[in-house]
Amino acid sequence: MSVVDEAVTAINEKVGGSFDGSVKFVIEGEGAVMLDDAGARAADEPAEVTLTADADTFRQILDGDLNPTSAFMTGRLSIDGDMGQAMKLAGALS
DSSP: OHHHHHHHHHHHHTTTTTTSEEEEETTTHHHHHEETTTEEOOOOOSEEEEEEEHHHHHHHHHHHHOHHHEEEEEEEEEEEHHHHHHHHHHHHHH
């Protein structure tokens, strides 16, 4: 299973279609995952906020081993766009 497929599955299990907004996860060298009110899917579309990190960082965040805020503060996760949406997502993934 690809990292993108793993991310889609994990995000749908944690958030599903209950997220009000749009987020794009860019997994460096792997692809992108979109999350909106329809759930998560492998896609690369415009979003209110884009989160970018390597595959290992995304795995750690999705597994609950790394706090998204800590990842951002240490430079392992970059955020471009609506910081409010990013913070809402961090709460939903916790």
